[in-house]
Amino acid sequence: MDTIEQIATDPAEAEQGGAPVIAVEDLHKSFGSQHVLDGISLAVKRGETLAVLGRSGTGKSVLLRLIIGLETPDSGSVRIHGQAIAGLALDQLGEIRKKMGFLFQHAALYDSLTVEQNVAFPLQHHKKNMPKSEKADRVRQLLAEVGMEDALAKMPSDISGGMQKRVGLARALALEPDILLLDEPTAGLDPISAAEIDDLVLKLQQEHHMASIVVTHDLHSAKTIANRLALLNRGKVVIEGDFEELQKSDIEFVKEFLKHS
Amino acid sequence: MLSLEARYSLTRFGAKSLLPAAIVFSVIHETGPIITGLVVSGRVGAGIGAELASMKVTEQIxxxxxxxxxxxxxxxxxxxxxxxxxxxxxTLAADCCGLVMGWITQFMVEPVSLHQFINAGFSGADFNDFLPPTFKTAVFGLIIGLIACFQGMRTQGGAAGVGRAATSSVVLSSLFVILADVVLVKLIILFFP
Structure with missing residues (x-):
């Protein structure tokens, strides 16, 4: 596993050499007396997709929220492109967040805006010099990429859960991020819609060559879209590796998880 | 109601002619601003609190x-x-409505033109009677907006949390509007005697 020490002084140069884009080191997080994360360390390089698996309530979503700075860790560090995000001012954190796309578990589309306005939201706020027509073209292109070009004028409440996730994905890609964080992209979807989302994530991953973390409890989905898998239990990483390594593992929890997946 | 009650009291003390002035002063000094503040607390405070709380629990924020x-x-x-x-x-709109309703109530008991009513009502009034009480409601707006946004954006716990945020927005903003009114009236009396 890559460690923080491997990150060189110049992040871009370092990443060319294989240094991690996302580096999480000894992360601890508690809510009251409940220790959700208990010393998590992970690293993801450019072009790589890491699937974080585990039972419900093991802190998978909390891990993503810590990486994007929506929660603050009790201890440990999160580094994005070599830059620690702890203690950053909101503006500095904003600059880092512009390089990150986040798909929420329930898509979290703005319910008072249309599909088109949802996808245009990041562009309206961060690409103020971009001409209106160019923004509109970009939104159409993003929606076309996720197969939602016909739903421009629809409200989020008028489209299905799977479609909402597609729109959420288009919104996450609006600023051309080099990091993509996906929280349960296939949860609550029927098998066909889930497979479509998996194919879509895989296609986007191949086209945009991002560093991605996918949180899921769907082993099939994880196998399809990830290069590596990390299995969490009680706030710790039990095992990290490719699917074959998980299959060969003698750890009881890993065997049990694979048996029931 | 104010017109009817005041009419009865003023008639008893032989000061019926002061009724238009009593209505005008009470409306522009206190009734208009405080009723506007409380109505906006209830309507807008609850709306902002519930909307932001709903955005919070659905992860939109x-x-x-x-x-x-x-x-x-x-x-x-x-x-x-x-x-x-x-x-x-x-508040200006509420003041106008209050004055017109005061005149209608007066008119139903003793016919008097709106022009006469306004003239009599405003005869002893100046800008100090009108501007500070009207602009004090900007402070009410600050209180309502701050409390409703704070309650909405710190919500937790799904639909129940949204309900709690709406309720607490109304209760707290109404309470603080009344408390602020006491302080502001004191200050207005001090600085605009």
Whole structure:
């Protein structure tokens, strides 16, 4: 596993050499007396997709929220492109967040805006010099990429859960991020819609060559879209590796998880 | 109601002719501003509290933050500013409605033209009677906006949390509007005697 020490002084140069884009080191997080994360360390390089698996309530979503700075860790560090995000001012954190796309578990589309306005939201706020027509073209292109070009004028409440996730994905890609964080992209979807989302994530991953973390409890989905898998239990990483390594593992929890997946 | 009650009291003390002035003064000094403040607390406070709470529990506010946009600037600052600007204007509308209703009540008992009623009512009034009480409602707007946004954006716990945020927005903003009114009336009396 890559460690923080491997990150060189110049992040871009370092990443060319294989240094991690996302580096999480000894992360601890508690809510009251409940220790959700208990010393998590992970690293993801450019072009790589890491699937974080585990039972419900093991802190998978909390891990993503810590990486994007929506929660603050009790201890440990999160580094994005070599830059620690702890203690950053909101503006500095904003600059880092512009390089990150986040798909929420329930898509979290703005319910008072249309599909088109949802996808245009990041562009309206961060690409103020971009001409209106160019923004509109970009939104159409993003929606076309996720197969939602016909739903421009629809409200989020008028489209299905799977479609909402597609729109959420288009919104996450609006600023051309080099990091993509996906929280349960296939949860609550029927098998066909889930497979479509998996194919879509895989296609986007191949086209945009991002560093991605996918949180899921769907082993099939994880196998399809990830290069590596990390299995969490009680706030710790039990095992990290490719699917074959998980299959060969003698750890009881890993065997049990694979048996029931 | 004020007109009917005041009429009865003033008639008993032989000061019936002061009724228009009593209505005008009570409406522009206190009734108009405080009723506007309380109505806006109930309607707008609950609306802002519930809307932001709903956005919070559905992770829409997190999504704004994840998009590198400051949700406090985008959602709270704009609503607070709107409350500050709109309260004095709504107070003017409430004052006008109060005065017209006062005249109608007076007219039903003893025919008097609106012109005569207004002339008699405003005969002893100046800008100090009108401007400070009207503009004090900007402070009510600040209080309503701040409390409703705060209650909405710190919500937790799904639909029940949304309900709690709406209720606490109304209760707290109404309470603080009344408390602020006491302080502001004292200050107005001190600085605009």
């Amino acid at each position: 997190d999504a704004i933050e994840a998009s590198a946009v400051n949700p406090y600037r985008l959602l709270a600052a704009t609503r607070i500013l709107a409350c500050i600007l709109m309260l004095p204007l709504l």
